[in-house]
Amino acid sequence: FLFGGVELPESEAIQHAGGYAFGTELTIRSIERAVREVRRCFPNTPTLRVGDISRDKGGWLKPHRSHQSGLDADIGYYYRVPAGWYEKATAHNLDLPRTWALVRAFIEGGNVDTIFIDLTVQRILKAYVEKLPADEQPAEQWFQTPLKKDTAIRHAWGHLTHFHVRFRDPEAVALGNRIRDIVPRLRKAKPKKR
Secondary structure, three states, rough: OOOOEEEEEOOOOOOOOOOEEEEHHHHHHHHHHHHHHHHHHHOOOOOOOOOOOOOOOOOOOOOOOOOOOOEEEEEEEEEOOOOOOOOOOOOOOOOOOHHHHHHHHHOOOOEEEEEEEOHHHHHHHHHHOOOHHHHHHHOOOOOOOOOOOOHHHHEOOOOOOOEEEEEEOHHHHHHHHHOHHHHHHHHHOOOOOO
């Protein structure tokens, strides 16, 4: 469930690419903050497409296994040329500086649990990051390796066209846990229409 969901507003910086754009307030503000950071670093950044987050009240969202509580968001990559939603990212079309700045802004924002990116795209991003000056590289290993899988960026099949961010929002989770047991009782208590 999602209680007190907030809709991600569209702007010149963000465009909805999915039908469900509701998240916890922290999730929505984190997406906006990360996009602002990219635009601060790279003026004239094109609009970012953001796919499904959650329904306004949460719950199962076909075809996703997650996206039920406003803590998961599908985020588009930045491309070198205009591209539509669900464009496969490659070494030739991926805007590496902007995409890396976005991923980095999410992780450095402090409330990201995991970012799921297909290994193919991870390799492209990692090769880019390894060429950056040492002071611009992350201090710790963010990319998944065969020996280290508990990293911030992990593989997930089906994420060649977008990446998936799972946020942490302890206050929203605590609220959900407190009122989870009340909701069924409230539904039962509603008078039936005749």
